[in-house]
Amino acid sequence: MKKTLIAAAVMAASGVAFAASNVTLYGVIEEGVVVSKAKHGDNKVELASGFAQGSRWGITGVEDLGNGYNVGFVLEQGFSADNGAEGTAGKAFNRESFLYVKGGFGSFGFGRTGALSYAQTQAILTGWAFGTSYGGSSWTSAIANNFGRMDNVLSYATPSFNGFTGHVMYSNGLTSDSAKWSDNNHYYGIGVKYQANAIKSSLIFEAADNKGTAVPAKTAGDLLSMQEYFLVNGLDEDKDGNKVEYATWSKDKANKAEYEKWAETELATAEEAKRPIYVINYGLEYNLGSWTPMFAYQFAHQNNGRRTHMFGLSTTAQLGGGKAMFGARFVFGKDFQKKVGANDVKVDGDVRAWTIGAGYEYPLSKRTAVKAYAGYADSGKAWKEVEDVAYNGYQVFLGMRHSF
Known part of the structure; x- marks a missing residue:
């Protein structure tokens, strides 16, 4: 209630009417120390913001239109707590800027948000304990193939049918749609999510045609x-x-x-660089009360580019008054890149990698928690010499998160 009143005061002071809307101000500040070493690299000790949960502040609002319909919005800006820098230069709300309508038909919205397999309010990714955070253990780390936050998005979700919901997402231009349609870089996503009783699962198909932002073909x-x-x-x-x-x-x-x-x-x-890429993600979670085992799988394909399979087994567990996370995954396939990692390794052939990680979050209060993580990665074949902790090396993190 207090956050709602503060947000209302801010809106009123700016001369913006909010009438019957429910407006809430919220945020997360996370800061910690990361110790890491990549293969052949130096030991690094860094003060890092948002290693496990991105620092951000945001405003959400919902207005009841009656007859079961409502209009809402999400405005969310990321920042670095260690230096105060904005999450993305030039963007006032780089994490999400989204307007939506909900009703008996489901939910339809548009703006800037995360892909179905990433984060933010429209994402449905399941099956991995670390989600899209925790450095090298992130499902979206360098060895994986995921789509992130995108501009010019249209998103639709169906109502729930016995726990099942359908999701469709399209971006008219991942960063810009000012060129003619055929020259924009488009994203297409379709997914199904199931959540009922102890089971949570999702199946997602995504593609990008790599047109507008691709390197022009050389002659x-x-x-x-x-x-x-x-x-x-x-x-x-x-x-x-x-x-x-x-x-x-x-x-x-x-x-x-x-x-x-x-x-x-x-x-x-x-x-x-101009060839499209296709990615499939499947996840399954089963809540057993004190612990939740999970399974995740990803397949990525790009002609004469990356073609990989990634399997992950993980779990969350209630331990010592906090939440523990454990995860291991394995990637294998083929990759073709001109530059991989810090030492300009060129890759053209078979690849493989495995990653293990363990994390722990202990609540000091309802809004403040201490977090710890340790992870290790090792790669082989064409990825063997890549100097990047996501491929080869270790990370250790200790930090604190405060939410409001």
């Missing part, structure tokens, strides 16, 4: 000529520092073959 004229390639790559000197003439170097069949392979890869990579 042969966009590439370095063989002579430019020779000079840019420092091939005009041998290993002893002696000068090499281009005319001599270019006559070597091996050198010519190397250049042609490079050019072919450059063209293929540019074209690959």
